[in-house]
Amino acid sequence: MLQPLDTITSKLLYAKWWKYLAIILLIYTIIAGFLVPVPRLHILNETIRNLYFHVTMWFGMLLTLLLSLIYSIIYLRTNNLKYDIIAEEAVKIAAFFGILGLITGMIWAQYTWGYWWNNDPRQTSAAVAVLIYFAYLILKNSMIDPEKSAKIGAVYNIFAFFAFLSLLYIVPRIADSLHPGSGGNSALGEFDLDSRMRMVFYPAILGWTFLGLWMASIRIRMRFIEEYLRFSENN
């Protein structure tokens, strides 16, 4: 039988406030994202509003993976399989964010760079980062013994997180890329990301992340029920 979770995790898992907060933040994102004035920039034109939808996917992926990393470490310390289930479902949502980020990035690239996929270092390293997490899911599901699968998965997840960080936040800054924030290309930083855009951008990150975690939490609770049924069947 699975052991119970600690109070903080179970409170957050079953709490409703952050789920309703996600809905409110995302309605705000959709309304303000289309209506608040944005800087007038060449090439980007109105597509700069994709910042609230495309870039937030990657931030959502990062925050979800950070949570997954924390639960992998907690699993290794406690040996409670419930934490491993949380880590795995968080990675699934993160990979989902990653796929959406790649697709939206390709669409944006087609209209600003002229190619769906021009082997830009940013695109390639992002694709590799997503593949690392696909490998995690395949690795975990290739082992029948749940204890073994959980332990190897947790160790791999810790490795994968730092590979992800360097692939997404270091490699594109060293290489020359068309994507903002690399080579001689300035990031959407102090100059481009003005205060009006920040007012939408930060709530958008939180909103998308909370929405992803909400979907993950439903799957986590399904998995707990599944484990319970499996246990009661055996006894």
Place this chain on the structure above:
Amino acid sequence: MKYLIISLLTIFTSFSTFAQNNQAVEMADLFRSSGKIYVVVAVLVSIFIGLAILLVRNERKISQLEKEINYREQHS
């Protein structure tokens, strides 16, 4: 003094050229001024609210299942 005036003039003219450059960038101004942007926003918000309601209902359903499991555990 002469240099100061000239340099100030160049600075101001450069500002005005910046402003012109900004105006030259093509944005969906007509779409906004005609109010049709609100149609798009309203459609997107409605679709999102629909999806959110679906998620809330999923959440309720899973809470019911959890309650039933808790009940069975206590009465077995």
